[in-house]
Amino acid sequence: MTHIKPGRIFAACDPRDSIRIRIEQYEPGGMRALVADAATGRRRRLMLISALHASAFTYAGAPRRSGYAPEAAGSAPPTAVPPVGVQGEAEPDWFEGMSGRRFRVALPPRLTLLNANQRLHHHKRAEITRVLRRAAWAASRAVPRLERVHIIGVLHPEGRQRRDPANWYPSFKACVDGLVDQGVLADDDHTRVVGPDMRMGHVVAGAQLVLHLRDLTPEGNGC
Secondary structure (H helix, E strand, O other): OOOOOOOOEEEEOOOOOOOEEEEEEOOOOOOEEEEEEOOOOOOOEEEEHHHEOOOOEOOOOOEOOOOEEEOOOOOOOOOOOOOOOOOOOOOOOOOOOOOOOEEEEEOOOOOOOOOOOOOOOHHHHHHHHHHHHHHHHHHOOOOOOOOOEEEEEEEEOOOOOOOOHHHHHHHHHHHHHHHHHHOOOOOOOOOOEEEEEEEEOOOOOOOEEEEEEEEOOOOOOOO
């Protein structure tokens, strides 16, 4: 298992799980590796190498739902909602000049995304939709309940080719449904949601979706 090396960080494949572990010891050919929590070095335990995947995706390209996969170099555990006004790296102020509380919901990178131009079997499409919806549910845990919001959906591509972000509407729709599942929104009809307006963001390894929310309720606008 060449991908299992001491010092390497693995992250949970389940988007609902934020656990990160570090490989402490592993003898090539062994059935178990000694791991510990990446952030604290605590909870040292033996883990079957069958749970330590080489990739967060199966050979068929589907996202894994269990086990752990190597974390990309230089990446950090996702933050569901950074302090108001704090933007991600190279990220513009999407609501510049607009009033209202703001929240940022970032899905994990490298999730399989839905594109309106794809021709997928309905079972495959349903599975990808479910994963995106659950990922948005998990990433929005710290967002309070909002009565009405303006949502900007930002596609962070994995390359610099020209793209039409509107083609990724099925992915953003699944994410908005995840906000409803979490209870951030009572529903996503036109009386509660403006958008999602889809934009292009900076390049992210593996691609990533980020939702930017602006509170449109009177309290959110300071009225």
